[in-house]
Amino acid sequence: MKCSECPLGAFAIYSPTFLKSPSTLCEARRDVLNVRAQQLILRSGEAPEFVYTLYSGWAYRFIQFPDGRKQISGFLIPGDTIALESLFPSENLQFSVRALTDVVLCVFETRFMQEILLATQEQRRVVAATAFSYMAETERRMATIGRRRAIGRIARLALDLDARLRLRGLVNDDGVEFPLKLDHLANALGLTQAHVSRTMIRLKQRKLLETRRNHMRILDRRALEIVADEE
Amino acid sequence: MKCSECPLGAFAIYSPTFLKSPSTLCEARRDVLNVRAQQLILRSGEAPEFVYTLYSGWAYRFIQFPDGRKQISGFLIPGDTIALESLFPSENLQFSVRALTDVVLCVFETRFMQEILLATQEQRRVVAATAFSYMAETERRMATIGRRRAIGRIARLALDLDARLRLRGLVNDDGVEFPLKLDHLANALGLTQAHVSRTMIRLKQRKLLETRRNHMRILDRRALEIVADEE
DNA sequence: CGCTTCTTTGAGTTTGATCAACAATGGTGG
DNA sequence: CCACCATTGTTGATCAAACTCAAAGAAGCG
Secondary structure, three states: OOHHHOOOOOOOOOHHHHHHOHHHHHHHEEEEEEEOOOOEEEOOOOOOOEEEEEEEOOEEEEEEOOOOOEEEEEEEOOOOEOOHHHHOOOOOOOOEEEEOOOEEEEEEEHHHHHHHHHHOHHHHHHHHHHHHHHHHHHHHHHHHHHHOOHHHHHHHHHHHHHHHHHHOOOEEOOEEEOOOOHHHHHHHHOOOHHHHHHHHHHHHHOOOEEEEOOEEEEOOHHHHHHHHHHO | OOHHHOOOHHHOOOHHHHHHOHHHHHHHEEEEEEEOOOOEEEOOOOOOOEEEEEEEOOEEEEEEOOOOOEEEEEEEOOOOEOOHHHHOOOOOOOOEEEEOOOEEEEEEEHHHHHHHHHHOHHHHHHHHHHHHHHHHHHHHHHHHHHHOOHHHHHHHHHHHHHHHHHHOOOEEOOEEEOOOOHHHHHHHHOOOHHHHHHHHHHHHHOOOEEEEOOEEEEOOHHHHHHHHHHO
16 A cells, blocks of 8 residues: 555644655555454553554544443544554553454554654644544543433434544445444443443434444434533 | 742643743743632633643633533642643633632743743653643543442542642642532532532541541542442 | 531432343354 | 354343432531
8 A cells, every 4th residue: 555545644643744745654654554353452551662543444442440341432533543642752551442343554663753743833733733632522522421311422422423534534325434333332431232222222213313234324413413412 | 939939840841941941931921810719711612822830729621511511621730731722723622721729820921831842852752741641631530430430430539639639749747638629529520419428428437538628638548449440 | 606608418210220131133154 | 045153232120329409507707
């Protein structure tokens, strides 16, 4: 695969550099890695050696508790950097990342990526904006989990994912790719799988969204937003 | 107040610069602001004009819902920067910050602070580390809210705050300053004030911690950690 | 001392968890 | 193309944690 033809380069964290000179990224890229669904990509407690970006497939970032429970703190979609934390030599990771589907990763030399991302004003701005936007999303999800009931939590997550996927152009016939199982939703939203099932059925009955196979479609965005804000 | 004598400079985000040349900060400082308890410091939707750091008192960062509920996403203690987001000209804020007690703020020229914080490798490292550490704390709190019951959530918050306050030296006779009311705990942990009250009483009965006036003391740290991890 | 702000407590209700079984779905290989 | 298997989703019964609403106490402050 040539970086110069990458359809995601314009959305990645290195987009300013990519748009100016795609070949720079090819030089920084060490490898392209295939990872099977369910495999760990980053392990809590370690310090990642490379910077990875997601070329295809989904992954999720999660915190594992001693008793086996887990909380998914975010989903990663094509174009996302696996963990901005890996860019800087600070502490070890406090979370893990697991492939949700089969995944293809681009592997970059950390040192090289640091240089690219700090090189220009514009690049630094994009890095900061990406970090703050992830921060904002995490805070909003915390608020949703803390203060909304099941139906509002699911509505909000559906809207957020839909928006992000659309920005990346990952749309098919008026809906988006959607490999999440009830279990993922449950672990991301502080609910149980059984309860997510019941609640999804309510959302479908109210004609707010539908899911089939690996696909989700929002049927009434306005109404769904009201549910997310008020229920 | 002279910056050179500031006891918090060594803990602030500009600590490398401060330790080398305290006067640099005096030059960047525009003002010292007194803010009363309950006043808003930053408003959601706006773009802050200056960079503020907390010289004394506590504040909290929160998201307000249309229906009046709110979620506190973090507490700010002396030495903290009010919002790293204000450093970079990205989008508008998605959260607000309110003074929890009477507060004294140092007000810095944004442009000047940017220069200081990007000037050296060491400064950039500290900025990144601060951002990632706040990120990690937010993710861990999300996990706690999503996957722990009331007693574990309170235990975890008490431990986290205690640790942060101790790092800053804000300790008095084996306990820490603690101006939080039940309502703040409730809004930070996704609970109601009534339920926090009942749960705190259980923690006190089990001799894990005590609170009087504006003060909290952890009586059995080991046991409290077990509660935070497993209950 | 009186007022305001916080905390405690109670009764009744609701949401969501738990445990468990069963149904549907989508591959896979024969 | 069908039978089989693994995975995922649905459903029911029961229970517990936490919420709501409300009122009474306690504590702190001027």
